[in-house]
Amino acid sequence: MRINSTPQVVTIAGSDSGGGAGMQADLKTFQARHVFGMSIVVALTAQNTYGVQASLPIPDDFIDAQFQSLAADFAIKACKTGMLADSEHVNAVVRNLKQVNFGPLIVDPVMVAKGGATLLAPEAVATIKQELLPLADAVTPNLPEAEIIVGHPIKRETDMTAAAQTIQELGVKNVIIKGGHRQDAQASDFILLADGSSFWVRSPRIATGNTHGTGDTFSACIAAELAKGESLKKAIITAKAFLEGAISQGIFVGHGHGPTNHWATLSEDVQVSAVKSSSSLQG
Ligand SMILES: Nc1ncnc2c1ncn2[C@@H]1O[C@H](COP(=O)(O)OP(=O)(O)O)[C@@H](O)[C@H]1O
Numbered sequence: 117m118r119i120n121s122t123p124q125v126v127t128i129a130g131s132d133s134g135g136g137a138g139m140q141a142d143l144k145t146f147q148a149r150h151v152f153g154m155s156i157v158v159a160l161t162a163q164n165t166y167g168v169q170a171s172l173p174i175p176d177d178f179i180d181a182q183f184q185s186l187a188a189d190f191a192i193k194a195c196k197t198g199m200l201a202d203s204e205h206v207n208a209v210v211r212n213l214k215q216v217n218f219g220p221l222i223v224d225p226v227m228v229a230k231g232g233a234t235l236l237a238p239e240a241v242a243t244i245k246q247e248l249l250p251l252a253d254a255v256t257p258n259l260p261e262a263e264i265i266v267g268h269p270i271k272r273e274t275d276m277t278a279a280a281q282t283i284q285e286l287g288v289k290n291v292i293i294k295g296g297h298r299q300d301a302q303a304s305d306f307i308l309l310a311d312g313s314s315f316w317v318r319s320p321r322i323a324t325g326n327t328h329g330t331g332d333t334f335s336a337c338i339a340a341e342l343a344k345g346e347s348l349k350k351a352i353i354t355a356k357a358f359l360e361g362a363i364s365q366g367i368f369v370g371h372g373h374g375p376t377n378h379w380a381t382l383s384e385d386v387q388v389s390a391v392k393s394s395s396s397l398q399g
């Protein structure tokens with residue numbers, strides 16, 4: 117059917133007025149990856165490359181209204197969450213997700229902005245673990261977020277693999293722990309799939325201050341590729357190549373922690389190494 121043949125994706129997240137992170141980064145990613153992007157705003161932030169100056173959660177009933185508007189009209193094939201502000205808003209999103217069919221759900225458990233601002237009330241971590249993760253097809257914590265979810269420090273690569281297992285036991289099928297916050301020569305992300313197989317994606321670490329919105333861009337790219345019908349494994353590898361390009365071909369705007377370049381071409385420097393082989397990697 118012609119009317120719904122374009123892959124349609126929605127981000128359920130916070131707005132970054134500075135355009136580098138949040139749903140603005142998601143929508144730029146959707147555009148770059150040739151899918152039709154939509155947005156459900158959960159919170160507004162007054163933000164720039166220096167940090168977050170103010171934030172304002174959206175009333176629950178307006179979150180409901182946005183879900184209803186999209187569900188009534190579009191054939192959404194994948195979705196992602198980003199900044200969800202607090203427990204009340206996590207619950208509003210969960211309630212709505214249970215009533216719609218927006219395809220695979222990627223949860224980016226955004227907690228603290230790179231500049232240090234709190235984007236999720238600490239009390240809401242338990243709500244994300246108990247209510248949202250069981251609905252998710254994949255979760256994409258960065259290292260500090262993974263440490264909060266599992267409740268202990270994650271230092272070595274073996275800690276990342278163990279943490280992924282612990283997070284999977286919370287009821288989320290596929291776990292992607294991003295290694296951007298480590299200091300090693302490669303930026304390495306660990307992936308544990310639903311079938312128990314696992315692999316690393318690695319790319320050269322780029323020395324840059326332009327990493328504002330990297331996590332948002334990564335999870336948005338995964339959602340975009342899933343909406344096109346790609347397997348989760350292929351979507352993750354594409355997202356890694358997209359990030360390596362977006363970070364390395366930097367864009368310089370603002371005076372603080374700069375954004376990435378969503379026009380960049382995919383990098384060819386991504387290495388994939390299986391930890392356990394499996395004939396049936398998650399599709
Ligand atoms: N300096 C860097 N060089 C190359 N890749 C990076 C760099 N920083 C982050 N990445 C990659 O960007 C993606 C997002 O990771 P990360 O920055 O850890 O997320 P978040 O924005 O949630 O903190 C991951 O694939 C990670 O490996």
Ligand SMILES: Cc1ncc(COP(=O)(O)O)c(N)n1
Nearest residue numbers: 130131137138229230328329
């Ligand atoms: C609205 C919003 N959502 C997410 C982030 C996280 O991005 P980063 O960790 O790169 O600051 C952000 N800064 N603002």
